[in-house]
Amino acid sequence: MEMKILTTISDLQEERKILPEPVGFVPTMGFLHEGHLSLMRAAKKDCASVVASIFVNPTQFGVNEDFDSYPRDPEKDIELLQTEGIDLVWIPTPEMMYPLGYQTWVEVQELTSGLEGQRRPGHFRGVTTVVAKLFNAVQPQKAFFGQKDAQQAIVIQQMVRDLNFNLEVVICSIVREPDGLAMSSRNVYLNPAERQAATVIFRALKSAEKAYMNGEHSSSRIVEMIENIIKTEPLTRIQYVSCADVTTLEEVEGQITSPVLISMAVYFGKTRLIDNMIIGG
Amino acid sequence: MEMKILTTISDLQEERKILPEPVGFVPTMGFLHEGHLSLMRAAKKDCASVVASIFVNPTQFGVNEDFDSYPRDPEKDIELLQTEGIDLVWIPTPEMMYPLGYQTWVEVQELTSGLEGQRRPGHFRGVTTVVAKLFNAVQPQKAFFGQKDAQQAIVIQQMVRDLNFNLEVVICSIVREPDGLAMSSRNVYLNPAERQAATVIFRALKSAEKAYMNGEHSSSRIVEMIENIIKTEPLTRIQYVSCADVTTLEEVEGQITSPVLISMAVYFGKTRLIDNMIIGG
Numbered sequence: 001m002e003m004k005i006l007t008t009i010s011d012l013q014e015e016r017k018i019l020p021e022p023v024g025f026v027p028t029m030g031f032l033h034e035g036h037l038s039l040m041r042a043a044k045k046d047c048a049s050v051v052a053s054i055f056v057n058p059t060q061f062g063v064n065e066d067f068d069s070y071p072r073d074p075e076k077d078i079e080l081l082q083t084e085g086i087d088l089v090w091i092p093t094p095e096m097m098y099p100l101g102y103q104t105w106v107e108v109q110e111l112t113s114g115l116e117g118q119r120r121p122g123h124f125r126g127v128t129t130v131v132a133k134l135f136n137a138v139q140p141q142k143a144f145f146g147q148k149d150a151q152q153a154i155v156i157q158q159m160v161r162d163l164n165f166n167l168e169v170v171i172c173s174i175v176r177e178p179d180g181l182a183m184s185s186r187n188v189y190l191n192p193a194e195r196q197a198a199t200v201i202f203r204a205l206k207s208a209e210k211a212y213m214n215g216e217h218s219s220s221r222i223v224e225m226i227e228n229i230i231k232t233e234p235l236t237r238i239q240y241v242s243c244a245d246v247t248t249l250e251e252v253e254g255q256i257t258s259p260v261l262i263s264m265a266v267y268f269g270k271t272r273l274i275d276n277m278i279i280g281g
Numbered sequence: 282m283e284m285k286i287l288t289t290i291s292d293l294q295e296e297r298k299i300l301p302e303p304v305g306f307v308p309t310m311g312f313l314h315e316g317h318l319s320l321m322r323a324a325k326k327d328c329a330s331v332v333a334s335i336f337v338n339p340t341q342f343g344v345n346e347d348f349d350s351y352p353r354d355p356e357k358d359i360e361l362l363q364t365e366g367i368d369l370v371w372i373p374t375p376e377m378m379y380p381l382g383y384q385t386w387v388e389v390q391e392l393t394s395g396l397e398g399q400r401r402p403g404h405f406r407g408v409t410t411v412v413a414k415l416f417n418a419v420q421p422q423k424a425f426f427g428q429k430d431a432q433q434a435i436v437i438q439q440m441v442r443d444l445n446f447n448l449e450v451v452i453c454s455i456v457r458e459p460d461g462l463a464m465s466s467r468n469v470y471l472n473p474a475e476r477q478a479a480t481v482i483f484r485a486l487k488s489a490e491k492a493y494m495n496g497e498h499s500s501s502r503i504v505e506m507i508e509n510i511i512k513t514e515p516l517t518r519i520q521y522v523s524c525a526d527v528t529t530l531e532e533v534e535g536q537i538t539s540p541v542l543i544s545m546a547v548y549f550g551k552t553r554l555i556d557n558m559i560i561g562g
Contacts, residue, residue: 009445103391104409104443109384128385129444132413136445139420162385163410164290164417 003081004088009137012090016138019087020048025140025167027131030054031071032080035175035183039144040084042172049087051138058094060126071188090138097133106132108155108162111249115151115242115263116274127152128159135165142168146175148182150261150276151249174275176202182275194268197235201266204229205277208262212279219243219252222262230266239265239272246278256280284362285369290418293371297419300368301329306421306448308412311335312352313361316456316464320425321365323453330368332419339375341407352469371419378414387413389436389443392530396432396523396544397555408433409440416446423449427456429463431542431557432530455556457483463556475549478516482547485510486558489543493560500524500533503543511547520546520553527559537561 006012016023024047026039043050054077061067074091081089105125111117112124135143143160145153153171160169175183180202181195190198204226211225226241241264243252252260256279263276287293297304305328307320324331335358342348355372362370386406392398393405416424424441426434434452441450456464461483462476471479485507492506507522524533527540537560544557 013447101439102443104387104389104440106413106444107386107388109386110382111384132387133443133445136447139447158382159385162383162414163387164414166294166417166420 001087003078003086005078006088006090007092007096009092009096012088012137015088016051019051022047022141023138024050025134025138025143026050026052027134027143027145028052028054028077029056029070029185030077031073031185031188032077033175033183033185033187035146035148037080037084038175039146039172040081040086042170043142043144044085046170047142050085051088051090051140052081052086053090053092053134053138055090055092055097055130055134057097057126057130059098059129060123062120062122065120066186066189069189071185097130105129106159106163108158111151111155111158114249114251115240115244116149116265117151119239119265124152124155128155131156132159132163132165135160135167140167142170144170144172147171148174148184148275150263150278154246154249180206182273184273186271186273189271190268194235194271197233198268198273200230200233200236201264201273201275204264205262205275209277209279212256217256217280219254219256219260222256226262226264230264235268237267239267282368284359284367286359287369287371288373288377290373290377293369293418296369297332300332303328303422304419305331306415306419306424307331307333308415308424308426309333309335309358310337310351310466311358312354312466312469313358314456314464314466314468316427316429318361318365319456320427320453321362321367323451324423324425325366327451328423331366332369332371332421333362333367334371334373334415334419336371336373336378336411336415338378338407338411340379340410341404343401343403346401347467347470350470352466378411386410387440387444389440392432392436392439395530395532396521396525397430397546398432400520400546405433405436409436412437413440413444413446416441416448421448423451425451425453428452429455429465429556431544431559435528435530461487463554465554467552467554470552471549475516475552478514479549479554481511481514481517482545482554482556485545486543486556490558490560493537498537498561500535500537500541503537507543507545511545516549518548520548 024043106128107125117124157169179199208222223241244261246259246261259280265274305324387409388406398405438450460480489503504522522545525542527542540561546555
């Protein structure tokens with residue numbers, strides 16, 4: 001079957017009607033890598049048809065963030081999606097998604113107050129708003145997100161529960177390069193020295209996991225260990241390292257007694273990378 | 282056909298699947314009057330099946346408003362809906378709609394800043410949030426609202442457009458008592474003297490309409506005329522009288538050159554009534 005490539009919402013909704021159900025949906029910002037493709041494969045395996053979207057959503061970028069420079073390669077994305085056997089790709093324009101007079105926002109409150117939400121004000125308002133719009137337009141039975149954006153995954157699950165979206169959210173594991181770096185469209189920003197340095201993130205996460213297994217259950221000592229390992233690389237600047245309850249995302253003080261999300265944002269030169277691992281699960 | 286009466290979202294969604302489409306939806310807060318019934322009849326005429334909901338939504342009431350005393354009579358409501366041939370009534374509980382940890386809100390911005398939104402902070406956030414939840418749970422093809430809540434109608438149409446809800450919003454005319462008072466569940470609060478006084482609202486609106494027809498196009502003089510007529514009743518207190526652009530809801534200064542929404546909130550004793558009329562259309 002030829003993959004359909006659509007732009008307008010009305011075209012999307014017309015083609016959506018005739019898709020075999022359950023329909024799986026994978027929203028992306030394009031510049032697809034193996035992480036995205038693992039979501040496509042999970043959707044293919046699980047659903048009778050699969051819709052992917054490509055939309056670099058302006059409202060989830062802060063004014064000083066990388067919206068303009070965010071990498072884009074729609075031709076290659078379309079080729080990859082075709083190879084994966086995706087049924088329908090929706091590529092809306094910003095003017096379609098946010099026409100003149102646009103004024104409606106979806107916000108998840110407590111879960112967005114820390115971690116990425118704290119460092120990127122307005123980011124999650126943009127994410128939940130665009131995902132709500134995409135869900136309403138595509139009306140999938142299942143939607144697939146990556147664990148790489150751990151807080152996003154939790155926030156979207158909360159939104160789906162709270163707003164009674166009639167769909168199931170599936171979270172797929174992080175896909176890593178052979179040297180452990182988590183796949184990210186932003187890895188393309190790294191120069192060779194930064195790319196090499198960036199492997200420190202996974203080494204730090206693995207060391208923390210090992211320390212936890214060996215009986216180190218102090219959240220502050222786990223965080224400190226990660227920070228110390230990151231700092232062995234001269235090209236890095238740590239924005240945060242967090243040990244948070246995996247359900248509430250509240251920082252854990254003292255001992256780790258239930259599953260925690262170890263997460264961090266680290267700059268390599270001008271490039272900000274995030275990664276995470278759940279321990280104590 | 283027997284009308285189904287459901288409480289849980291899962292029961293609703295199961296029964297929804299087998300309803301003939303298009304499905305019409307009439308969300309209400311219960312204590313149904315002829316205004317509500319006119320919405321049910323419009324939905325019946327237009328759709329293959331009709332879902333009604335009864336839910337006094339706590340999040341759209343301010344802390345000093347009448348949530349606790351809001352009139353309720355589910356048995357009578359069910360009888361009325363049965364008589365109208367409604368297929369399915371959904372009566373969720375507050376605990377189902379807002380479980381512990383609930384934290385997601387839908388907000389429409391500019392259109393909610395004046396009129397009712399200005400006098401009832403948080404009101405429209407509660408309305409748009411619950412309506413988004415109801416829409417997602419019921420997934421209707423058409424949803425019916427009354428022109429009585431004029432700003433609400435405009436705000437919901439904006440939300441539907443902005444969030445890509447795949448449904449049509451139908452706005453139905455105000456239904457009035459023989460003496461002109463707009464039907465409202467809150468009319469039951471009025472004592473006989475207040476009930477008599479409340480007829481002044483429609484007289485004021487009709488006088489404004491007549492003055493406009495006779496060439497009075499000054500927005501401030503139209504508003505003043507309405508205020509003066511309302512003030513002839515000793516039992517009243519005007520909260521606001523507005524002459525606003527019917528599309529943007531911005532106050533009109535100077536001459537009326539395009540359709541305007543004349544609207545007001547007036548207290549009769551402790552009871553706050555709203556009403557409106559579009560002129561210059």
